[in-house]
Amino acid sequence: MADTTIPRNDTAARPGTAATRRPGRSPAAGSPRSRATAGSGRLAALLVSPTLLVLTIVVLYPTLMALDESLYGPKGLDPTTGFISTTEPFVGLKNYTDIFTQAGARFWNAFWNTTFFTVVTVSLETVIGVAMALIMHKAFRGRGLVRASILVPWAIPTAISGLLWKWIFNADGIANVLLGHQVLWTADGFSAKIAVVIADVWKTAPFIGLLVLAGLQVVPKEVYEAARLDGASARQQFWRITLPLVKPALLVAVLFRCLDALRMFDLPYILIGAQKGSVETLSMLAQNEASNVRFGPASAYAVLLFLYVFLIALAFVRLLGADLVGDVGGTGKSRPRRAGAARRRAQEVTA
Amino acid sequence: MKTSTARAIQCSAALAAAGLLLTACGSSGGSGSTQAAPATAFKGRGPITYVAGKDTTGTVQTIIDRWNKAHPKEKVTFIQLPTDADSQRQQMIQNAETKSDAYTVLATDVVWTSEFAAHQWIEPLPAQQFPLGRMLQPVVQTGTYRGRLYAVPASSNGGLLFYRTDLLKKAGITKPPTTWAQMTADCAEVLKLPEAKNMSCYAGQFQKYEGLTVNFAEAVNSAGGRITDANGKPDVDTPQAKKGLDFLVTSFKDGTIPKEAITYQEEDGRQAFQSGKLVFLNNWPYVYSLAQKSAIKGKFAVAPLPGLNGPGASSLGGSDLALSSFAKNKATALDFMKYFTSEESATYFLKNASLAPPYADLYDNAALDKQYPYLPDLKQSITKAVPRPRVVQYGDVTAAIQNEVYAALTGKKSSARALKDLQADLRKLTAQ
Numbered sequence: 178m179a180d181t182t183i184p185r186n187d188t189a190a191r192p193g194t195a196a197t198r199r200p201g202r203s204p205a206a207g208s209p210r211s212r213a214t215a216g217s218g219r220l221a222a223l224l225v226s227p228t229l230l231v232l233t234i235v236v237l238y239p240t241l242m243a244l245d246e247s248l249y250g251p252k253g254l255d256p257t258t259g260f261i262s263t264t265e266p267f268v269g270l271k272n273y274t275d276i277f278t279q280a281g282a283r284f285w286n287a288f289w290n291t292t293f294f295t296v297v298t299v300s301l302e303t304v305i306g307v308a309m310a311l312i313m314h315k316a317f318r319g320r321g322l323v324r325a326s327i328l329v330p331w332a333i334p335t336a337i338s339g340l341l342w343k344w345i346f347n348a349d350g351i352a353n354v355l356l357g358h359q360v361l362w363t364a365d366g367f368s369a370k371i372a373v374v375i376a377d378v379w380k381t382a383p384f385i386g387l388l389v390l391a392g393l394q395v396v397p398k399e400v401y402e403a404a405r406l407d408g409a410s411a412r413q414q415f416w417r418i419t420l421p422l423v424k425p426a427l428l429v430a431v432l433f434r435c436l437d438a439l440r441m442f443d444l445p446y447i448l449i450g451a452q453k454g455s456v457e458t459l460s461m462l463a464q465n466e467a468s469n470v471r472f473g474p475a476s477a478y479a480v481l482l483f484l485y486v487f488l489i490a491l492a493f494v495r496l497l498g499a500d501l502v503g504d505v506g507g508t509g510k511s512r513p514r515r516a517g518a519a520r521r522r523a524q525e526v527t528a
Numbered sequence: 529m530k531t532s533t534a535r536a537i538q539c540s541a542a543l544a545a546a547g548l549l550l551t552a553c554g555s556s557g558g559s560g561s562t563q564a565a566p567a568t569a570f571k572g573r574g575p576i577t578y579v580a581g582k583d584t585t586g587t588v589q590t591i592i593d594r595w596n597k598a599h600p601k602e603k604v605t606f607i608q609l610p611t612d613a614d615s616q617r618q619q620m621i622q623n624a625e626t627k628s629d630a631y632t633v634l635a636t637d638v639v640w641t642s643e644f645a646a647h648q649w650i651e652p653l654p655a656q657q658f659p660l661g662r663m664l665q666p667v668v669q670t671g672t673y674r675g676r677l678y679a680v681p682a683s684s685n686g687g688l689l690f691y692r693t694d695l696l697k698k699a700g701i702t703k704p705p706t707t708w709a710q711m712t713a714d715c716a717e718v719l720k721l722p723e724a725k726n727m728s729c730y731a732g733q734f735q736k737y738e739g740l741t742v743n744f745a746e747a748v749n750s751a752g753g754r755i756t757d758a759n760g761k762p763d764v765d766t767p768q769a770k771k772g773l774d775f776l777v778t779s780f781k782d783g784t785i786p787k788e789a790i791t792y793q794e795e796d797g798r799q800a801f802q803s804g805k806l807v808f809l810n811n812w813p814y815v816y817s818l819a820q821k822s823a824i825k826g827k828f829a830v831a832p833l834p835g836l837n838g839p840g841a842s843s844l845g846g847s848d849l850a851l852s853s854f855a856k857n858k859a860t861a862l863d864f865m866k867y868f869t870s871e872e873s874a875t876y877f878l879k880n881a882s883l884a885p886p887y888a889d890l891y892d893n894a895a896l897d898k899q900y901p902y903l904p905d906l907k908q909s910i911t912k913a914v915p916r917p918r919v920v921q922y923g924d925v926t927a928a929i930q931n932e933v934y935a936a937l938t939g940k941k942s943s944a945r946a947l948k949d950l951q952a953d954l955r956k957l958t959a960q
Contacts, residue, residue, distance in 0.1 A: 254646060254920055259645075259646055259673065259674040260646055260647075260648055261646050261647045261648070261920070347791075347796075348788035348791050348792075348796070349788075349800075359787075359788060361787065361788055361790060361791055362791075363735070363791045364735075364790045364791050364938070365736060365934065365938065366938070450735065450736055450737060451614060451736075451737075452736060452927055452930060452931065453736060465927075468617075468618045468621065468923065469921075469923040469924055469927075470621060470625070470647065470923075
């Protein structure tokens with residue numbers, strides 16, 4: 178039963194395929210490919226160049242434009258005509274120094290909020306997502322229905338789910354009815370943070386579930402049979418077999434979620450509202466500046482956020498690469514290739 | 529920067545061209561500005577769009593349909609934006625910054641005129657082509673920037689005190705309160721009634737958004753204070769302003785305002801009032817016709833807002849029509865604006881959506897007064913209303929107000945501290 182479903186789901190779960198194929202392939206694929214000649218290297222460069230061109234246009238150019246824009250200040254008001262000037266003055270690094278001095282408190286608050294949301298939501302999503310994947314992987318009647326219903330939240334656009342949860346967290350909403358006492362979720366405060374965490378976990382735990390499910394489906398049944406013969410308990414099977422074998426898929430999923438959570442904007446903005454200190458993220462700061470027609474400072478915030486995301490991604494990829502090698506048992510030769518692949522993926526995501 | 533210089537050149541070229549074409553149209557706006565802000569060429573006919581917040585009354589489409597029937601080649605498409613004013617403004621700014629022609633006629637909030645005009649996102653309008661003389665003057669003022677007309681009043685708005693006549697009568701109160709103290713006293717009487725179990729006294733809009741600025745301004749103005757003086761300089765750190773803010777702060781503390789009202793926007797308050805949770809509600813007149821279709825039909829009435837020592841001063845609301853500088857078919861747009869702001873349309877909106885008209889004589893119309901017994905109160909409210917600060921940096925000013933007032937209402941700051949900080953913030957923002 179499980180065997181017949183493997184191929185179909187493998188192709189259906191598109192984001193997971195690359196990650197899940199890797200552990201199966203790794204022992205054979207490692208050595209011959211790394212011996213590349215100079216000629217094939219040139220061919221490779223040629224083949225890769227369209228991708229690089231696209232990346233330059235859609236990633237590098239906007240990034241440089243944002244960097245450039247962040248050196249310009251807001252347009253000034255001409256006191257005689259009463260009109261805002263049409264050009265932006267060059268201010269150098271003033272936008273950045275302002276962020277750390279004048280707007281320092283607000284910036285660090287947003288920074289910690291962003292970090293808090295990332296750590297808390299991704300941790301919860303990982304636990305819940307793995308649980309979901311285990312349930313979805315089990316063979317039982319109505320499995321299709323369960324799988325579909327678990328994936329529904331992921332299919333709903335964030336803005337819509339923000340509005341949905343706004344109703345749920347309304348002062349007279351269902352959340353308060355169920356709780357039996359009134360929590361003002363959408364007011365500024367710690368409860369607003371919790372509301373955002375709940376809504377975000379609800380929405381994106383299925384994403385991790387989906388990737389982990391794809392990872393689970395390539396774990397051969399025989400491994401479990403052998404474990405059972407050896408007398409391993411269900412718990413031991415999970416910790417010693419399931420988890421290590423889905424780890425590559427899980428780590429990629431977690432990395433994706435981290436990068437996504439770091440630039441969280443729409444959910445707190447729609448669910449709780451603008452300028453609420455308890456849920457203001459770095460993206461919201463940038464948006465706030467931009468909406469008040471100060472594109473220079475807005476770009477400065479965006480650049481800082483970019484750097485933050487980039488550093489996290491880089492750190493993560495280093496750890497991820499090391500872990501992959503350590504746990505799947507690859508040879509020393511496969512180390513640079515894996516780390517490279519993971520880094521490349523991380524860069525795509527950052528973009 | 530390459531792009532911005534290119535933009536600047538294009539822009540000035542366009543301005544010069546417009547100036548050459550239209551020096552003839554000349555003195556449209558009025559005397560204030562001698563600077564060469566060229567009059568606009570209202571050229572081009574064809575389909576346009578009308579951009580406004582979500583129409584909760586369903587009347588805007590009817591008015592547009594009438595226009596479309598009469599002008600099949602110059603159809604107007606209604607683009608609905610979110611209900612909350614902050615999002616509307618942001619979408620309009622986005623449209624202007626990208627110089628998109630997607631939006632033609634903008635229904636702007638009265639407080640945006642200065643900012644939109646200063647950025648030249650909206651066109652100066654030929655004042656003599658609109659019946660401004662027949663409109664209430666404070667309302668017309670909201671559409672001007674530096675003496676020129678940039679937006680035509682389509683509807684006005686003043687806050688009204690909605691109250692439950694049935695409950696007040698049962699509690700033996702014959703007249704609606706005119707002061708805050710009376711209101712809380714009346715409320716205490718009403719809440720003793722068995723029917724008023726679980727009810728709260730009063731609510732307005734206290735979520736952290738534009739509505740909070742409106743309610744704060746009303747409280748301050750109703751206590752004899754002000755946010756900015758006649759020259760636009762901040763003057764909010766005063767004993768009068770403190771009395772106004774203290775009314776809100778203590779009402780939250782002692783439960784006169786239910787604590788969930790900190791999450792209320794207009795619609796939340798309306799729904800709470802309609803479902804019988806509130807005795808008094810401060811809201812715009814649009815609530816009237818909707819509440820008449822609800823469970824409290826015939827059980828409520830309106831009065832001018834109460835104040836510290838007598839009737840209070842409302843914030844001036846309403847919406848003006850402005851013409852996006854980047855739109856096509858401006859001749860059609862100008863005609864549509866005339867049609868949409870005509871007394872006939874205003875009458876329709878008043879009859880069907882209880883939208884306050886900008887026209888003075890509609891308030892004195894006996895037949896309409898019979899349909900809307902609140903019209904005389906509303907006229908008073910609007911003529912006595914105090915506009916929110918009219919500043920170019922309105923987005924920052926209102927954000928500062930919301931920050932400080934919200935901190936005071938949630939008990940994070942004392943009202944004195946909040947006002948002091950607000951004064952400092954506003955001084956920085958208006959210093960340029």
